[in-house]
Amino acid sequence: MVNAAAVEKVIDVAGAVKRYGDKTVVRDVDLSVRAGEHMVLIGHNGAGKTTLMKLMLGLTRPSAGRVRVLGADPATAGAGRRRALGYLPESVAFHSAMKGREVLAFYARLKGIAPAECRSIFEQVGLDRAADRPVRTYSKGMRQRLGLAQAMLGKPQLLFLDEPTSGLDPSLRRHFYGLIDTLSRSGTTSLTSSHSLNEVEARADRIAIMKMGAIVACGTQAELSRQAGLPIVVRLGVRSGSGARVAESLAAMGKIHRRDEHRIDLFCLGASKMVVLRQIAALGEVVEDVDVMPPRLDDIYSHYMENVQPQ
Amino acid sequence: MNALWILAVNEYLDGLRNRWVAAAIMLLGGTALALLLVGSAPTGTVGAGALEISVVSLTSLSVYLVPLIALLLSFDALVGEFERGTMLLLLTYPVARWQVVLGKFFGHMMILLTAVAVGYGAAALFTVLVSDSGTAGWQAYLTMMSSSLLLGAAFIALGYLISVLVRERSTAAGAAVVLWLIVVVLYDLALLGVLLADHAQQIGPGLFSALMLASPTDTYRILNLTAFDSVGQAAGIAGVAARSGFAVSLLLGLMTLWVVVPLATTMALFQRREL
Incomplete structure (x- = not known):
């Protein structure tokens, strides 16, 4: 069982550093996200947002510091712990010969979820009509919706969304954030990265601003504006x-x-x-x-x- | 359902979808039938059944084709998914990395099994129907089929090793071709050349055997041509076979090593890989 302290801090990163060769991509990051919180990471391309997410997902290991997700080190925790995670990578890719329905059923099986749940998810993301077409024929927006669909599988406790709305038109973007809001209301903790500020305004509980691998400011929008002294x-x-x-x-x-x-x-x-x-x-x-x-x-x-x- | 099994089935279905299974069946079955049709005339009376004679032909065929098919299936198994970005997502699912490698391995083995069973099965059926020696020698034929799978397994594992070592899909493709050329073609040629040039006969039978056993394809050849006396007779190397004296268990053990070592190395490298 996950203990109470872990539930309080779903994500707990302390002094995390990630170097590739002599390039430091993440420098001394402290970040904690409480259960149910919607945290947004903001920064330029190359600010280290994706790498920070990969550290939290256990896809890569920190060069120094400590990363804990759901109370465990994601790089060494058993694979079973990942059942509680959902992830939408930046520019998500699928096997293009597979049909949408086959893709989602494959991921559902891996998470131990009945394929029956897939149908309602297809309806939620508005892909129910395209489910039987090969992914190859999908537009960028449809692929992104399929990406969100797989991230939503099994109502994850913690959702990582890496630039989820890049390349989507405004109406699709609204729909997208609507879905994420629905998940948030049902208690899902989420970490979204973005470089578009206007769309996260009023959606984020807290905002962390990243620059050159470091978090230069973190807080609610009001706190950030007070600290900035603007x-x-x-x-x-x-x-x-x-x-x-x-x-x-x-x-x-x-x-x-x-x-x-x-x-x-x-x-x-x-x-x-x-x-x-x-x-x-x-x-x-x-x-x-x-x-x-x-x-x-x-x-x-x-x-x-x-x-x-x-x- | 176990993650390993889900991944294996997914890989197999992928093989069906992109016609890999069909292509491998046609390649193996087609060339086997062509070879048997051409070679069925001059059997003479060597005291071997038709199936045993076809083992000799098909062994020479498999030595080239099975490693080729296996490498084509496996070279982009990992690097292809890194490049497409599908691996990133897969590894955030409740799947261990060794399960990804082993799942793909089982899936690719099922594809190879289908190709060998259907392709060589059809060739056997054809041989039994047109010859009058019936099903005699089926044990040798079955040994040829299963050892072909083992040979394929070794090259699938070697393909994964390439796939985890290189950074780009195109490099992997090049490396697979070079590996095939060296292990399947050039090694034997070089061995033959050395033997011909060795006037002083410095290479004794011991060293030569060791050099033969160092290659998975030669091990496969020796296994199939010497395990059954009747096959050795048909191949015209009965004497050689008798003197080679390699135990079947040694040959099988060596081939298994060619599967296990690259597969384990791939898993270890993949485990440490950062995405």
Whole structure:
């Protein structure tokens, strides 16, 4: 049986390093994921996301440090432990001569799952009509859906999704994340890697940003934005002729940018937001409109990418 | 169902799907029948049955074809899956790496078994029907069929070793061709050349036997031509056979080593391989 501590931390990586020759691909990574959490790994291509996942899957061994998944070392744990895992590799490949149904039945058998379960999974991923066609005839999107189907087999405790939506059109992407959300709600812990930030916004419980093999920041979106110290933007619409006066009275609150006669942008720290808004309210009817824009994930991401160097 | 069995069946079905099984049957059966048709006329009276004579012909055929088929089946077994990316996914399933190798081995052996049983079975049926010596000598024929499987097993295992050692599928294909050429063709030629050049007769029978037994194909040949006296007579090497004096168990043991050693080495290398 898996003990209670292991259930608490489904993934526990401490000081993990992976070198290939003299190239360090993963450097000193600490990462823990709690049961039921949806963690997202973000980073450029080549930042080490895939290698980190491979370490967690036991496909490769760390050069230093410790990796524990579901309470055991994935590289040495018995094969049977992998029954609780689901994995969708980046650019998933199948035997192209096999039919979709045969592919999924093969993987189901390996996991000890009745082939009957395959039918409902085909329906969930929307492949039920193409199930009897050879995989060779599948489009990129269909192949990716078949990939998700095999990862979903047997309702895994822990799901690894490596760039699951790359190359998918927006509607398919939504459908895809819908399926993953459904799994998350049923208690599946998941680790998704992506380089597209907008699509993971609001889906991730926590986000880890990877750069050159290291995790440079990790936390909820709000935590990351606070740590980054990025300003929020308060956008004001003002009555004509009063722009200069409003700008002057808010000058102490932060940086002012007068876009035109009617519009003023005020850049200030998130912590002082309420003080700023009260000040604006006190200005009376000259202020006709107010928008508060928190930093977007894209801004946070580029902040970490440009300004934070791994030690 | 056991993972080993699932993988073996999958490999076999794959062989059926991409017509490998059919091609191997046609290759073995077709050439065997052609050879027997051509060779059925001058049997004369050597005191051997038709089946025993066909053992001599088919042994010479198998020595070339069975290793070729085996290598073609096996050279990309591992490297092909690395290259396609299917191995990555497979190894995240509850399957041990040795089970992947052994599962493929059993699957490929089933393909070879089908080809040998159907191809050489048809040739035997043909021989029995057209000759008047009936089924006499079936033991020698059956020995030829099963030792062909053993020979095939050795080359399947060698193919896996190539497959786990190289990084690219095309390199594996080249290496398989070179291996076939050396072990099946050039080794015997070189041995013959050395023997002809050896005027001082420095190579004694002991060394020569050792050199013969070092090759899996020669071991196979010796086994089939000397295990049964009647076959030796048909091959015209009765005297040689009597003097060679290799125990069948030694020959079988050597061939089994050619299966076990490369297979075990492949598993050990694959176990350490990082993806």
